[in-house]
Amino acid sequence: MAEANDVFGSIYQNLIDAGCNQQTAEQCMVFAKEGRFTDMMPILVRHRKALLGSLHESQKQIDCLDYLLYKLKKQ
Secondary structure, eight states, X not given: OHHHHHHHHHHHHHHHHTTOOXXXXXXXXXXXXXXXXXXXHHHHHHHHHHHHHHHHHHHHHHHHHHHHHHHHHHO
């Protein structure tokens, strides 16, 4: 049974490392322990989309700063 706990521990740690909040991680763990892995998918896809949205917003901010730096260097 130690191996099953290791699998669940790995899943939980991966959820935390991926930035899932406690509630999301716990909900996914309920599904995992019940063997309902496909029920985890919409939750994880939603979290992925949120992370990707944050990444895109950060990229826009970096682009703005790069442009400002370029303009300042030109002067």
